[in-house]
Amino acid sequence: MDKLAMLGGTRTVPRDRRIPKWPVVTPDDEEAVRRVLASGRFTTASSGEKEIAGLEREWARETGTRHCVAVSNGTTALSLALAAAGIGPGDEVIVPALSFIASAIAPLHVFAVPVFADIDPVTFNVDPAAVEAAVTPRTKAVIVVHLHGLPADLTELMAVAERHGLTVIEDAAQAHGARYHDRPAGSFGAINTFSLNVSKNLATCGEGGLVTTDDADLYQRATMMRQFGEVIPRRGSRSYVSHLLGWNHKPAAIQCAFTRSRLARFGHESELRDQNVRHFLGRLAELPWLHVPTAPDDRTHVWHILRFRIDPEPFGLGPEFAGPLRSVVMRALRAEGVPATHYQLMPLPAQRLFQSPLPGVDRKYRGEDHPNTLRVIDGSFTIQKAHLHPDARPLLDLYADAATKLWENRDVIAAEAKSLDYMPPWREAEQIADAEWEG
Ligand SMILES: Cc1ncc(COP(=O)(O)O)c(C=O)c1O
Structure with missing residues (x-):
């Protein structure tokens, strides 16, 4: 029997054995980034921009949703989703007690009140019974996190939401490509979010996020809210008219091009x-x-x-x-x-x-x-x-x-x-x- 390394034995993993670098960056990814640099089109406000629109189109296809909005990160994706869905001051939003802090911060960003629900001890995802027990007359939405990459119990959670008239927002920051009843995570809720942070399975070269929805109205509101409440045309000049309360949550074209290149594999x-x-x-x-x-x-x-x-x-x-x-x-x-x-x-x-x-x-x-x-x-x-x-x-x-x-x-x-x-x-x-x- 070998002696434990903590007691002076030999390490099982040699010191020079490195964790392979993540995300993998290929010459194709580098070329995608160079293409953006050469184009001079860096944000959604750049007339004729193609990479952001391309990633949105491809991620909507991948998740089987009608629309996708690329944003600056997964946290802004969540607050934007809540705001687009009309969640605001005083509304209660149910959030799992175990998640990344962003799931609980997002409701605060729109002055809503996070209410926590306990998890299932085996799947680590939110327990539908705990969600139901947390519902009050002020509850407006539930953020369903697919923790660690495993979809939550969507059948039960959607049923709870329906019984109480709640908006479901899937936080699929950790669950790109996961499927529930053979349907992609991020296609069940009214409006759903992903993170493209460097640590994620589908990463960018920095920060990024995606919002998915089938609802044309939510799509339009999310698109406008990510850029000062304006309608920014794909081509032609910008009007600078602000229609509703928005933020600056625009994504960067370089990062979308990088993710798009990675999406191919x-x-x-x-x-x-x-x-x-x-x-x-x-x-x-x-x-x-x-x-x-x-x-x-x-x-x-x-x-x-x-x-x-x-x-x-x-x-x-x-x-x-x-x-x-x-x-x-x-x-x-x-x-x-x-x-x-x-x-x-x-x-x-x-x-x-x-x-x-x-x-x-x-x-x-x-x-x-x-x-x-x-x-x-x-x-x-x-x-x-x-x-x-x-x-x-x-x-x-x-x-x-x-x-x-x-x-x-x-x-x-x-x-x-x-x-x-x-x-x-x-x-x-x-x-x-x-x-x-x-x-
Ligand atoms: C469950 C969950 N939600 C939201 C986020 C926030 O994403 P981002 O780091 O891109 O803001 C993360 C990031 O780790 C996450 O794990």
Whole structure:
């Protein structure tokens, strides 16, 4: 049995073994960017601009929606979607308690009130029953996040929304290409959003976002709102007439051209990732202590983030050791060279932002109201980005070797977990927040 690296043994992943660079940049992508530089047409306000319009057309086709609006990033995509749908001051918007902070910030940007709903402990997506329980007479919309690349339970969520007259906005920032009942994520809600951030499965060379909808009116409002409420013609001169409240959320043509070039191989890349990740998860599933991410039969997972739940029982530990065990496992994996990370240290409502005064918000937000989210954060870890590259398989094999090594050393791991002076991630985050604020 090899000694654990955290106790002075040899690392499973050699130090010089790098995570392949993401996103992959090919000569075609470089050429696409150069084409924009040569054209001199850089934004939607440039007469005759082709790349932004081209990406919008192609992403609408890819998602099977009638319209797509490219914007500056996935966060502005969400606030624009809310504004276009008429969500405004005092309206309540239901948001999963586990997501990236942008899902919860967007309602605040339009002076609406985020109301959090707990997640399902296995899929990590919002629990439809929790959404229904959060509905009040002031609820106007629900932001359905397809967390980590797995579509949420859309049948149930759409039914809840219909029963209560809510607008559904899919936040598909992490779920490009995922399908639910063989229909693309981002085609179910009234208006839906994607991020093109460098970290995403469909990335740009910087920041970008996409909004999709079948509704011509929502499309027109979103298009106008991204550019000062103006109608900007594809050709000819601009009138500078502002019809409604807008922002400057215009996308950059260089970034749209880059993404468009990547879109041409997106299907192939996604397929290779799917094969690599399934191979990796297959190996990990042989270990009795890890619950690997899976997809119910009626949907596909695009593996944007891999989240692993740890079972204390095979270590001879009770459920109260889930957090300490996860902490030791993360430390041991990192020592072996596996980039095991947290994704979110606390439920969104426990963020400092929600503990401070917010315009038009008169409710108290508490992380403890979302026990499944707390348990998932405490008892699981993630792997991010390292598995995205099509050539990631050999590295993932090393990660699986490291997980096997931990299992061979289970007695050591269990003993460490038992003796740990444990602090849950949200307490650690409090300390970090205090230190950062004090500078
Ligand atoms: C679920 C979710 N929503 C929204 C966003 C915001 O996207 P962006 O970073 O492009 O603003 C992200 C980005 O990570 C996300 O993961």
